[in-house]
Amino acid sequence: MTVSALPAAPTTAVQRSRGFDPTWLLWIVIIAVLLFLVVSPFVHLLITSFKSERTGAFTFANYAAAYGRERYVQALFNSLQLGTCAALLAGLFAVPLAWAVSRTDMPGRGLVRTLVLATFVTPPYTGAVAWILLAGPNAGWLNRIFVALTGAESGPFNIYSFPGLVLVVALYSYPYIFIFTTAALELVSSEMEDAANILGAGTWRTMRRVTLPLALPAILGGLIICFLEAIALFASPAMIAIPARFNVVTTQLFQFFGNPVRVEVAAAYAMPLLVVTILLVVVQRLMTRRKGFVALTGKGGDRRPIALGRGRWVAFGYAMLIATMSVFLPYLFLLQAAFAKAWGKGFSLENLTIRNFHFVLFEHATAPSAVAHSFLYGAASATVATVIAISVAYIVNRRLIRFADGLGFLCVAPFVIPGVVLAIGFYSAYAPPPIALYGTAWIMILAFTTRFLPIGYVNANAAIRSLNPEMEEAVRVLGGSRMTALRRVVTPLLKRSLLGAWLLMFIPATRELSSAIFLYGPKTKVVAVMIFDMSDEGNFEYLAALALILQLLTLPLLWIGQRAIGRDFMLRRTAT
Amino acid sequence: MSKLILRNIARSFGDFQAVNDFSLEMKPGEFVSLLGPSGCGKTTTLRMIAGFMPPSAGTIEMDGQVISSAAGVVPPERRRMSMIFQSYAIWPNMTVGENVGFGLEVRKLPRAEIGRRVDRILEVVQMGALKGRYPAELSGGQQQRVALARAIVVEPEVLLLDEPLSNLDANLREEMRFEIRRLHDEFKITTVYVTHDQSEAMVTSDRIVVMNKGRIEQIDPPHVLYGKPRSRFVAGFIGRTNFVERGGATYSLRPQSIGLSVAEPAANGIEAEIVDRAYLGEHWDYQVKPLGEAKPLRVSAGPNAIFELSQRVWLEIDPAAMVRVEA
Numbered sequence: 036m037t038v039s040a041l042p043a044a045p046t047t048a049v050q051r052s053r054g055f056d057p058t059w060l061l062w063i064v065i066i067a068v069l070l071f072l073v074v075s076p077f078v079h080l081l082i083t084s085f086k087s088e089r090t091g092a093f094t095f096a097n098y099a100a101a102y103g104r105e106r107y108v109q110a111l112f113n114s115l116q117l118g119t120c121a122a123l124l125a126g127l128f129a130v131p132l133a134w135a136v137s138r139t140d141m142p143g144r145g146l147v148r149t150l151v152l153a154t155f156v157t158p159p160y161t162g163a164v165a166w167i168l169l170a171g172p173n174a175g176w177l178n179r180i181f182v183a184l185t186g187a188e189s190g191p192f193n194i195y196s197f198p199g200l201v202l203v204v205a206l207y208s209y210p211y212i213f214i215f216t217t218a219a220l221e222l223v224s225s226e227m228e229d230a231a232n233i234l235g236a237g238t239w240r241t242m243r244r245v246t247l248p249l250a251l252p253a254i255l256g257g258l259i260i261c262f263l264e265a266i267a268l269f270a271s272p273a274m275i276a277i278p279a280r281f282n283v284v285t286t287q288l289f290q291f292f293g294n295p296v297r298v299e300v301a302a303a304y305a306m307p308l309l310v311v312t313i314l315l316v317v318v319q320r321l322m323t324r325r326k327g328f329v330a331l332t333g334k335g336g337d338r339r340p341i342a343l344g345r346g347r348w349v350a351f352g353y354a355m356l357i358a359t360m361s362v363f364l365p366y367l368f369l370l371q372a373a374f375a376k377a378w379g380k381g382f383s384l385e386n387l388t389i390r391n392f393h394f395v396l397f398e399h400a401t402a403p404s405a406v407a408h409s410f411l412y413g414a415a416s417a418t419v420a421t422v423i424a425i426s427v428a429y430i431v432n433r434r435l436i437r438f439a440d441g442l443g444f445l446c447v448a449p450f451v452i453p454g455v456v457l458a459i460g461f462y463s464a465y466a467p468p469p470i471a472l473y474g475t476a477w478i479m480i481l482a483f484t485t486r487f488l489p490i491g492y493v494n495a496n497a498a499i500r501s502l503n504p505e506m507e508e509a510v511r512v513l514g515g516s517r518m519t520a521l522r523r524v525v526t527p528l529l530k531r532s533l534l535g536a537w538l539l540m541f542i543p544a545t546r547e548l549s550s551a552i553f554l555y556g557p558k559t560k561v562v563a564v565m566i567f568d569m570s571d572e573g574n575f576e577y578l579a580a581l582a583l584i585l586q587l588l589t590l591p592l593l594w595i596g597q598r599a600i601g602r603d604f605m606l607r608r609t610a611t
Numbered sequence: 612m613s614k615l616i617l618r619n620i621a622r623s624f625g626d627f628q629a630v631n632d633f634s635l636e637m638k639p640g641e642f643v644s645l646l647g648p649s650g651c652g653k654t655t656t657l658r659m660i661a662g663f664m665p666p667s668a669g670t671i672e673m674d675g676q677v678i679s680s681a682a683g684v685v686p687p688e689r690r691r692m693s694m695i696f697q698s699y700a701i702w703p704n705m706t707v708g709e710n711v712g713f714g715l716e717v718r719k720l721p722r723a724e725i726g727r728r729v730d731r732i733l734e735v736v737q738m739g740a741l742k743g744r745y746p747a748e749l750s751g752g753q754q755q756r757v758a759l760a761r762a763i764v765v766e767p768e769v770l771l772l773d774e775p776l777s778n779l780d781a782n783l784r785e786e787m788r789f790e791i792r793r794l795h796d797e798f799k800i801t802t803v804y805v806t807h808d809q810s811e812a813m814v815t816s817d818r819i820v821v822m823n824k825g826r827i828e829q830i831d832p833p834h835v836l837y838g839k840p841r842s843r844f845v846a847g848f849i850g851r852t853n854f855v856e857r858g859g860a861t862y863s864l865r866p867q868s869i870g871l872s873v874a875e876p877a878a879n880g881i882e883a884e885i886v887d888r889a890y891l892g893e894h895w896d897y898q899v900k901p902l903g904e905a906k907p908l909r910v911s912a913g914p915n916a917i918f919e920l921s922q923r924v925w926l927e928i929d930p931a932a933m934v935r936v937e938a
Contacts, residue, residue: 505700511687512661512694513714513765519688523713527704 062436065426069445072423072485076460077452080309083463084302100297101304110282111307114266117201117283122262124205125212128357130254132209133216135350138223138246140340142351150358152605155210156589157365158546160270160563161582162207164570165365167274168372168579170194174379176368195279203271206361208264214606215257219250225339238341252322259319263312267453269549270563274570284308285455285549292553298462305456313451372579391580402581405565410588412476412561413544416483417491417537423484424491425499425533429525432499433507446492449485454549457486462553474556482550487540494539498532535600538592542605546585612675614639614801615660615769620669622655629655631825633669640799642792644812647822648848653805654773656822660803661694661771662687673768688717693762694771697778699754701746707733707757708742714765732764735794752783759791763798770802776811788814809849813837821845842937853908855933862933866911870927871897871918881926883908885918899926 087094102108135141136148170177170192178190193199223246231241247254269285276283282290284307291301343350372378373391380386395402424446430436431443449457461482466473472481502525510520548563555564562585569578596604613636620633630652637643645653658664660671662684671679678685693714701710708729715725733739736756746754755775762770772791776784792815795802806812812819813833821828821836821844829841840846843854846863853864870876886907887898895916900907910926918924 503698503700505696505698506702508661508663508687509694509696509700509702509761510713511663512690512692512771513761514688514691514717515713516686516688519717524702524704528702 059436061426061430065423065430065442068423069427069442072481072488073445073448076457076464076485077448079464080302080305080456080460083299083459084306086299088297088299097299097303100300101291106282107287107304110284110287113197113276113281114284114308117197117204117272118262118266120201121204121208121265122212122258124201125209125261126254126258128205128209129212129257130216131350132354132357133213133220134242134246135343135354136213137217137220138341139343139347139350141343141347141354143354147351147354147358148603148606150354150362151210151213152593154207154358154361155605156542156593157207157361157586158270158548158563158582159204159207159268160274160548160566160570161369161586162361162365163203163271163274164566164575164578164582165369166194166199166203166206167570168368168378168575169364170199195275197276197279197281200272200275200279202360203275204265204268205261206357207271208261208268209357209361210606211260211264212254212257215253215260216250218607219253220246223249228341238343242341256319256323259315259322263315263453266308266311267455267549269455269552270567273567285453288455288459289552292459298459298466301459302463305459308453309451309456312453316451369579369583372575373583375576378575378579391576392584395577395581395584399577401560402562402565402577405560405562406581406584406588408476408479408559409545409562409585412479412483412559413541413547415480416487416544417541419480420484420488420491420540421495421533421537424488424495424536425529428492428495428499429521432496433504443492443496447489450489454486454547455553458482458550458553461485461550473554474559476559478554479551479559479561482554483544483547486547486550487544490539490543491536494532494536495529498529498536501532502528531599535596535604538596539605542589542592545589612639613637614641614674615803616672617656617660618670618672620656620659620666620671622652622659622664623667628825630659630666633822633825633827635820635827635830637801637803639801642795642802642804642815642817644804644806644816644819645822646806646809646812646819646848647828649807651822652825653807653822657694657771657773657803657805660769661692662690690769691765691767692769692771693765693767694773695758695762695775697774699758699775699778701749701754701757701761703746705745706742707738707744707746707749710746710757711761711764714761718765728764729760732760735763735797736760736790751779752787755779755783755787756790759794763794763800766798767800770800772802772804774806775804776806776808784808784811791815813849821848823848839934840936846934846936851909854936855908857933861936861938863936864908864928864933866896866909868929868932869899869908869910871899871910871912871916872925872927873918875925876927879928879930881928883924883926885920885922885924888918888920890914899924901926 084097085093085095087096132147132151136144136151141147167175169175172178172193172195173189175190175192175194177192181187181190181192194203227245227249228241231245236244266284269289272283272286273289277286284304288301288304291297291304368378371382374388375386376388376390377386396406397403427439427442427446431439452460461478462473464470465478465481472478506524506528507517507520510524511517515523546563547561548567551561551564552567555561562581566578566581566585569575569581593605615635615637617633617635620630621628622630633652633656635643645656647653655664659666659679662679665684666679666681668681670677673690678690702713705713711732712725712729715728720728729742730739733742736759738753738756738760741749741753746757749757758775775791776787779787788811791804795815804812804815816833818830818832819836820830823844829836829845831839836845836849840849840852840863843861843863846852846854851866853866853869855862855864875882881901883899883901885897886900889896892914894914895912895918897910897912897918898907899910908926912918
């Protein structure tokens with residue numbers, strides 16, 4: 036070839052590009068942050084569970100103490116039972132609803148979606164309080180209505196019971212199954228159903244033999260997530276199970292955290308919750324990724340709603356029944372309590388007042404600052420988590436450094452750590468000296484950051500994947516650096532998705548209870564803790580007012596999210 | 612002096628050898644295509660020229676300076692090249708004018724000068740009226756023109772094109788081929804063009820590099836490539852051909868260079884039979900089996916040369932049209 040005839044020692048421009056590479060600095064910072072936020076609390080949790088409280092030596096005593104009493108072990112089984120029953124009941128609510136909304140001509144589908152969203156953004160403790168107002172023994176509204184109608188001596192409803200707890204948990208966790216199921220059903224193309232129809236199968240048989248089996252892995256996945264939510268939940272069991280004189284894992288953990296704090300025993304006691312969660316998340320991932328369900332991997336093609344005939348109204352009635360239990364009745368009686376001098380006096384003009392709102396907003400010693408704390412900590416943690424999530428997602432997708440996938444794994448790992456367990460980990464790692472963050476805003480912000488980081492990461496990752504790398508290469512080939520590409524092209528294009536991710540972390544962070552209850556100090560109370568305290572004190576009027584203020588403050592956020600991302604932004608798979 | 616020299620470039624991904632011992636020398640202003648089936652290593656080569664990927668071995672030199680070697684690469688942003696991507700990579704957050712002006716902005720030209728140059732290049736690609744539009748409002752062909760303008764306006768040392776027409780429909784593709792060649796003739800930018808479409812490469816290029824499985828099969832101007840293919844692969848990939856085995860050697864014989872007639876020709880006639888035929892408008896495509904042979908030959912004939920199935924015909928083969936190829 037002619038090439039070999041050329042001058043052999045050309046001058047070189049390569050050296051200029053070598054030397055210090057700033058991506059390494061970034062790499063070190065991100066590794067350090069993730070070690071601090073994710074690895075260290077987890078490791079400390081494990082260590083603490085084997086550490087003697089007084090001497091610090093290795094011991095099994097904590098495990099002996101945690102599982103040494105029958106009632107402690109019973110609480111574990113109660114949790115399993117609660118999770119199973121609540122998931123099944125929630126499935127009964129969610130699956131028909133999801134099918135009707137995504138595949139049929141049921142009237143008011145948009146309305147039903149909105150009501151599911153309203154349920155989803157109702158914090159579990161708000162729902163639990165509403166149901167205490169509704170179905171508390173004797174004073175509960177449903178019982179009073181029953182007595183008034185039948186003349187019986189007392190009503191049959193008692194929320195302070197195992198079935199009561201199952202109902203309340205299922206009512207506010209069914210949206211998870213709804214989200215999974217609609218996502219799956221919306222990928223089953225009408226052509227697949229048409230193929231069954233043309234071979235002679237009717238609507239019901241097609242649904243039973245084609246549609247549901249295709250969506251089954253997603254439904255089971257949703258049930259597992261619902262189960263995990265139920266066993267990790269702190270608020271509703273604390274409000275309902277404790278008065279009913281039984282414990283579940285989370286309430287038992289809370290008692291280990293009472294006076295004196297037995298964090299070592301709590302760490303040991305948290306292990307089954309952690310192990311079960313990790314195992315089930317793995318199962319859930321395997322299931323929804325199973326091969327063979329090609330329908331769920333690609334675009335679904337055209338979808339036409341199935342005509343239900345008169346059944347449309349049956350479906351609509353069922354949807355309204357669920358909405359009545361999860362939204363209409365609870366909010367009606369929360370409103371009544373919030374505007375009442377005394378909620379038990381019922382609906383009358385003399386009982387009407389706005390004093391409760393005035394009191395919690397301006398007069399209460401801690402409630403106004405608790406509202407501010409919730410939004411401040413929420414905003415701070417959502418912001419930090421967004422920055423971490425987008426940085427790691429970018430590094431992973433553009434393969435900027437080796438072992439980037441490991442960083443991605445650390446970002447999603449907190450998903451398998453229930454809030455209460457995470458809080459115990461943070462307490463073990465950062466409450467003692469030298470860091471001594473207990474009682475400060477920092478421990479709350481950091482714990483919230485870790486807790487919601489997986490949501491941020493999943494969303495940031497999806498956003499970056501949707502961005503063709505050629506967009507950035509075009510910048511670089513024209514003379515712009517990677518930083519120019521990030522500033523001029525990547526950031527503007529990801530603005531909306533990042534806002535969405537931020538909101539999806541911020542909204543739950545403002546109402547977070549299960550990790551906050553273990554980490555707050557006298558100066559760092561948040562709304563959720565405030566509401567929990569008020570329910571303990573029986574101040575339902577103030578509580579209702581505060582809970583409604585929290586919901587009201589959420590509305591503009593939802594509006595912004597829907598404008599920026601789309602109407603269903605809270606009800607997408609990546610939202611959970 | 613050569614503009615761009617690739618010296619024994621190689622690139623592997625794990626065990627997979629994507630590009631192997633690739634050498635090419637380009638004169639200033641030359642238009643060279645890298646042509647080959649998908650997976651032949653052409654895009655990998657282009658990305659190494661752009662600086663997105665270091666070679667595993669070999670060097671790339673521009674104007675006598677090494678810009679890529681296994682030891683390190685000058686990053687893409689310092690190569691003064693530009694590139695047109697398969698997806699066009701038009702930034703949707705910027706208007707047509709902002710897209711085109713971006714490279715000049717990075718080069719810190721005065722605002723007024725940027726405006727002038729952007730206007731001029733948009734006129735050249737016939738997009739002057741759409742300067743204020745956003746890319747989402749443009750058709751595929753218009754986006755392609757924006758990509759061309761954006762790449763050319765910076766007067767790059769080397770222009771790289773990565774299958775730029777593969778997302779366009781057939782008519783537009785044909786139009787844009789000539790457009791690309793026209794712009795090249797106007798601006799004389801040294802250009803490397805990656806494609807799997809042989810007619811694209813033939814219309815646009817001064818020389819074509821045919822690649823197969825990471826290796827160079829042949830580098831030649833289009834007419835030489837077609838007329839004197841060196842290997843069986845090149846003969847089969849550039850146009851259609853018949854392979855004829857004679858005395859242990861393989862020859863390529865183009866369907867157009869075989870004469871077809873009812874009467875016996877004066878010399879080099881072979882009696883044969885029509886076994887299959889297809890009418891394609893511009894020509895007839897016949898499968899003709901010489902008597903006593905097992906394999907039919909493909910023969911192209913004019914639209915008026917109509918022969919029936921099973922008809923006896925005469926083939927006329929000019930020995931000069933038989934090109935010996937490596938197996």
